Amino acid sequence: MVNQVVPLALPTGVAQPTDADVVIIGGGIMGVSTAFHLAEAGVRNVVLIERGELGTGSSAKPLGGVRSTFSDPANIALGKRSLDAYGRFGERFGVDIGLRKVGYLFLCRNEQEVLDCERSGVLQNDFGSVNRMVSPDEALAINPFLNKDALLAAAYSPDDGFAEPAKAVAAYAAAARAAGATLLTGTEALDIEVGNGGIKSITTNRGTIRTNAIVCAAGAWSRHVGQMVGVEMPVTPVRRQIGMTRQRATAYPTVPFTLDLSTTMYFHNYNNGMLVGISNQNQAAGFGRDFSHEWLPEFNAAATICAPSLVEPDLEFGWAGLYENTPDHNALIGASDKLPGFFYATGFSGHGFLQGPAVGELMRDLYLGRPSFMDPSTFSADRFIDDSALVREVHII
Numbered sequence: 085m086v087n088q089v090v091p092l093a094l095p096t097g098v099a100q101p102t103d104a105d106v107v108i109i110g111g112g113i114m115g116v117s118t119a120f121h122l123a124e125a126g127v128r129n130v131v132l133i134e135r136g137e138l139g140t141g142s143s144a145k146p147l148g149g150v151r152s153t154f155s156d157p158a159n160i161a162l163g164k165r166s167l168d169a170y171g172r173f174g175e176r177f178g179v180d181i182g183l184r185k186v187g188y189l190f191l192c193r194n195e196q197e198v199l200d201c202e203r204s205g206v207l208q209n210d211f212g213s214v215n216r217m218v219s220p221d222e223a224l225a226i227n228p229f230l231n232k233d234a235l236l237a238a239a240y241s242p243d244d245g246f247a248e249p250a251k252a253v254a255a256y257a258a259a260a261r262a263a264g265a266t267l268l269t270g271t272e273a274l275d276i277e278v279g280n281g282g283i284k285s286i287t288t289n290r291g292t293i294r295t296n297a298i299v300c301a302a303g304a305w306s307r308h309v310g311q312m313v314g315v316e317m318p319v320t321p322v323r324r325q326i327g328m329t330r331q332r333a334t335a336y337p338t339v340p341f342t343l344d345l346s347t348t349m350y351f352h353n354y355n356n357g358m359l360v361g362i363s364n365q366n367q368a369a370g371f372g373r374d375f376s377h378e379w380l381p382e383f384n385a386a387a388t389i390c391a392p393s394l395v396e397p398d399l400e401f402g403w404a405g406l407y408e409n410t411p412d413h414n415a416l417i418g419a420s421d422k423l424p425g426f427f428y429a430t431g432f433s434g435h436g437f438l439q440g441p442a443v444g445e446l447m448r449d450l451y452l453g454r455p456s457f458m459d460p461s462t463f464s465a466d467r468f469i470d471d472s473a474l475v476r477e478v479h480i481i
């Protein structure tokens with residue numbers, strides 16, 4: 085039974101192949117990074133299907149924070165590998181993705197947060213990332229918007245920053261096509277045929293593709309893809325919103341991507357304005373993506389404590405998108421034990437842009453059955469069968 089079918093006008097141009105070695109569902113950062121890494125490694129007949137346009141799902145929504153500031157070693161490894169890859173994007177793809185290494189500053193307002201940040205800083209340094217604790221005075225010097233009296237300390241990582249996801253998606257898509265992959269837009273996965281213990285074909289609004297391998301990179305919509313093959317993909321969509329203040333005649337002082345651990349309030353520069361947001365607690369799960377101001381009261385309450393001059397920000401516009409949350413707010417990366425040929429890279433729970441390059445590498449190596457730069461088993465979807473090995477990550481919102 086197919087749910088949520090959206091009739092699409094058939095696109096003209098590239099024909100849908102009848103056979104593929106691997107079909108990737110989803111044309112966000114995960115799908116295009118995976119397509120590129122597979123095609124670059126010599127996998128022939130890589131087909132990516134995207135029901136809309138490339139990069140118009142959640143990957144259209146961040147002003148892409150990129151960082152290796154995490155507490156779980158596997159997340160640090162993904163963040164560091166991706167940060168390095170984004171740093172080399174210009175050289176590798178000839179594309180400027182607007183990477184700005186303004187740093188990340190995580191605000192600590194209780195003893196537990198200080199302990200957590202101290203511990204994760206040591207781990208990050210072991211991975212070769214630069215992270216150090218700073219005093220309230222130093223935090224204020226780095227970010228003059230802060231109320232230093234509210235802080236016990238902060239964790240500062242100067243090599244982190246933000247970049248533009250649309251440019252990264254376009255660069256991977258162009259490089260994947262150049263390496264021989266077929267990327268189809270306006271093409272929706274409707275059903276997947278399974279038989280003889282494996283995958284047989286996938287049916288889209290343009291016809292059927294015979295294939296033995298599928299990568300689910302369908303972001304917030306992944307649960308439905310899993311249902312097509314009877315594999316549980318525990319991904320829940322949650323609306324998250326960003327506000328942009330009016331552009332000023334002169335820029336605000338440049339500040340790091342600053343995030344309050346206690347409330348999840350965050351802000352950083354956007355040209356001459358400021359980008360502000362919070363993962364507000366009163367947001368119910370669902371696919372709605374209308375922009376509203378329902379998050380503002382929580383943002384204002386947090387700003388009153390941490391950065392009083394940002395209370396009632398002078399908003400000019402904003403937008404809403406979906407976090408693709410898993411129960412422990414960490415990714416699902418792996419291959420199904422129950423259904424050979426079903427791979428997944430989804431559930432990034434609001435930090436998928438920054439993990440995109442590394443996850444593309446992991447998916448390539450999982451598909452090719454070879455060791456990778458790290459062991460991805462931490463992120464297996466099986467951890468939710470008995471909740472025995474959930475990932476505890478401090479630096480996510």
Ligand SMILES: Cc1cc2nc3c(=O)[nH]c(=O)nc-3n(C[C@H](O)[C@H](O)[C@H](O)COP(=O)(O)OP(=O)(O)OC[C@H]3O[C@@H](n4cnc5c(N)ncnc54)[C@H](O)[C@@H]3O)c2cc1C
Binds near residue numbers: 113137144147324
């Ligand atoms: C407001 C906001 C701010 C964020 N800020 C950051 C940040 O600062 N840093 C960061 O790293 N991350 C951030 N994120 C999270 C990040 O955007 C996501 O984790 C990431 O984009 C997920 O990429 P994806 O490729 O998995 O999913 P998506 O980009 O959503 O791609 C999935 C695609 O699958 C397609 N699809 C679904 N079902 C089907 C089907 N049946 N057939 C064909 N196509 C299908 C969809 O159309 C979609 O385009 C933010 C997210 C939001 C909403």
